[in-house]
Amino acid sequence: MLKLHNLKIILLFLVITSCKNAKNDADTLYYGGPILTMEDDNPQVEAIAIKDGKILFSGSKQNAKRFIGNNTNQINLENKTLMPGFIDAHGHITSRAGMSQAVDLSPSPYGTVNNIPELQTTLKEYINKYQLDPTTPVMGNGYDDAIMEEHRHPTREELDAVSTTHPIIVIHASGHASVVNSAMLKLLQIPEDVKDPEGGHYRRDPKTKRLNGKLEENASFMALMKLTALLPKPPETAGLSQSLKDFLAAQDEWFSYGQTTICDGRTMGVGLTLLREAAAKKLIKADIVYFPDFEANKKEWESFLPHYMKYENNLKFGGFKFSDDGSPQGKTAWLTQPYLIPPEGQSKDYKGFPIFTDEVLYDDLKTIFSKNITAQLHVNGDAAIDQALRVIGKLRQEGIYKPELRATLIHVQNSRPDHISKIKDIGVIPSYFSAHVYLWGDWHYSSVFGPERAAFISPVNAAKDAGITFTIHHDAPVTPPDLMTGVYAAVNRITRSGMVLGPEQRIKVIDALKAITINAAYQYHEEDIKGSLKEGKLADLVILNKDPLTIDPKELRSIQVLETIKEGKTVFKR
Incomplete structure (x- = not known):
């Protein structure tokens, strides 16, 4: 009876030890490449162990071995570098999502629109590609006068040359200004004698005093919000x-x-x-x-x-x-x-x-x-x-x-x-x-x-x-x-x-x-x-x-x- 009792104790100990070790088993172990910690007292380590979405261990590969279990996924970085997520x-991100359907007017190095004729051509090609109805609004995003060859913003007339029926708005790369054509001014009900809003400007031709299409700061933000409210919502697909x-x-x-x-x-x-x-x-x-x-x-x-x-x-x-x-x-x-x-x-x-x-x-x-x-x-x-x-x-x-x-x-x-x-x-x-x-x-x-x-x-x-x-x-x-x-x-x-x-x-x-x-x-x-x-x-x-x-x-x-x-x-x- 005593031997049987001792055997039960030993088995119970082994079960408890096994459970305890399982609790320390890592889900994933990374090793085999530079691991940059961003910690001043331990800037680079040989291995990190992950469990339940958290870092279980960060240190030497030798010490990391104690966290390896039967189900641990051991990943050799093969000299690639691992560091904290940026x-x-x-x-x-919501602005980026909102601009996903806009025409990309970015210049190099991220885009290809490096002058105003290319901007006009890109808008025209978009209208033709999607065979838009004559009055469908068109939004472009990312033009940049700092990089484009002319080093100036497009004008209302240059956007009118793209279309006199499609309301067009193109948004500056900074997001702090935009330019609209005459059809967009009409759609947004912006009259020629419009007053500047607080914290914004409607720019004008210095000679004629006519609106030149450029909207700055709050004038631009107000136009975008109004346009968003006017646009029909596309139907849901797959529940989204x-x-x-x-x-x-x-x-x-x-x-x-x-x-x-x-x-x-x-x-x-x-x-x-x-x-x-x-x-x-x-x-x-x-x-x-x-x-x-x-x-x-x-x-x-x-x-x-x-x-x-x-x-x-x-x-x-x-x-x-x-x-x-x-x-x-x-x-x-x-x-x-x-x-x-x-x-x-x-x-x-x-x-x-x-x-x-x-x-x-x-x-x-x-x-x-x-x-x-x-x-x-x-x-x-x-x-x-x-x-x-x-x-x-x-x-x-x-x-x-x-x-x-x-x-x-x-x-x-x-x-x-x-x-x-x-x-x-x-x-x-x-x-x-x-x-x-x-x-x-x-x-x-x-x-x-x-x-x-x-x-x-x-x-x-x-x-x-x-x-x-x-x-x-x-x-x-x-x-x-x-x-x-x-x-x-x-x-x-x-x-x-x-x-x-x-x-x-x-x-x-x-x-x-x-x-x-x-x-x-x-x-x-x-x-x-x-x-x-x-x-x-x-x-x-x-x-x-x-x-x-x-x-x-x-x-x-x-x-x-x-x-x-x-x-x-x-x-x-x-």
């Missing part, structure tokens, strides 16, 4: 609306660029409805952080509060968005010194214009900061940056703004050296659109700012030297959701023509990678669960075909995302 610090299909395509596009957390940086109207519907139908595979436009949602702003900083079906309300000025490459950003070459029809002292008065911005930010809600503030020109720092600085002195809210200054293009210490003292995070250096650096140098001011755009090294946590973003759909071009630009500071613009603002590759991983997680108050490969964090991963830390920095743009993994599950594979 985090979109500022983009616009076209809008949801476009959203899913946009989400897949973000995944193809290695991002596991996605931003919607100015949610309003149909975009808000789209995100909520996608979440309700559990179609969101990434984590999406959205920032409703405060002005557009002012009447119901308090309805967002119960959702603050909580993921609900992968959707999180992250704070409110404020757009304080326009675009530097589109020359609507608000500057303290005039543009080097003013846009057509403007005087030599033209400096762009603000969207808000200090009083309005103060009241609105006080409203949300008092509730401990954070904000993203779009500030491109130095006057807009001044305004944001002035207003938030006042709220900081009054004890209403606290650095732990981590309010973020978005773009911060036309920054000045004196801004750096103020950003640090007030306690806000600058998020730089570093790809500007590569994509529009030549334009900023020769037409927008001039050499001295252009050399200090996206001053990431000045921020780093001051000990400021900064991030890098892509602002899609202004560009594709391409963060590696932002990394390339921050590291090399090379323009499209090959000029080095502001070499003193170059940073190391590791610092640029942190800006799209651990720093971006910090910006979203998620550094405890994302942004680095550390035990207990989410298994949000990206596999690259090259190691960004060892290749020639000039080759960073050539890096391909091979696989994107969200919480242990592959969501994209090339």
Whole structure:
């Protein structure tokens, strides 16, 4: 009896031990290539183990063996590089989805429309290809006067030359301006004597004073919202609306660029409805952080509060968005010194214009900061940056703004050296659109700012030297959701023509990678669960075909995302 009793004890011990070990068995083990953690005390490891969507272990391959079980999927990276999934610090996924059906008018390097005749031909070919009824509206997106040969916007008459019956609107690459033809003015009921809205302009021919078709800032946004309301909704297929299909395509596009957390940086109207519907139908595979436009949602702003900083079906309300000025490459950003070459029809002292008065911005930010809600503030020109720092600085002195809210200054293009210490003292995070250096650096140098001011755009090294946590973003759909071009630009500071613009603002590759991983997680108050490969964090991963830390920095743009993994599950594979 004693022997039988001992045998039962031994068997029970073996069962318990087996169950205990099974609990520690990894679902997946990665090894065999550079594994970049973004952790300063352990920057590169030999292996990581994943279980239940989280990182179970990060360290040596030898120590990882204890997590291998019968069902562990062991993946040899074969010298490919694994690192944390990229985090979109500022983009616009609902805008990208909304533009999916628009005619692509992007210039090189992402498109082929490099002059106004090509723009006209592309629109005509679209109309003919789809045999559109004579009065069907046509929307184009992505034309860019900074890159096109004429270096100017198309005109109402040039769009009339495409069609006098189809209402046409073409949207500038920045998203801050558009041009319409006469038929679109008629459809939107915009009369010749229309008054400028607050924070926007209807531009006119300087000689005839007739509308030239160009709409800036709020004039453009109002036109787009009105047009959206007029367009018929396409029928559902397979239980999904076209809008949801476009959203899913946009989400897949973000995944193809290695991002596991996605931003919607100015949610309003149909975009808000789209995100909520996608979440309700559990179609969101990434984590999406959205920032409703405060002005557009002012009447119901308090309805967002119960959702603050909580993921609900992968959707999180992250704070409110404020757009304080326009675009530097589109020359609507608000500057303290005039543009080097003013846009057509403007005087030599033209400096762009603000969207808000200090009083309005103060009241609105006080409203949300008092509730401990954070904000993203779009500030491109130095006057807009001044305004944001002035207003938030006042709220900081009054004890209403606290650095732990981590309010973020978005773009911060036309920054000045004196801004750096103020950003640090007030306690806000600058998020730089570093790809500007590569994509529009030549334009900023020769037409927008001039050499001295252009050399200090996206001053990431000045921020780093001051000990400021900064991030890098892509602002899609202004560009594709391409963060590696932002990394390339921050590291090399090379323009499209090959000029080095502001070499003193170059940073190391590791610092640029942190800006799209651990720093971006910090910006979203998620550094405890994302942004680095550390035990207990989410298994949000990206596999690259090259190691960004060892290749020639000039080759960073050539890096391909091979696989994107969200919480242990592959969501994209090339």
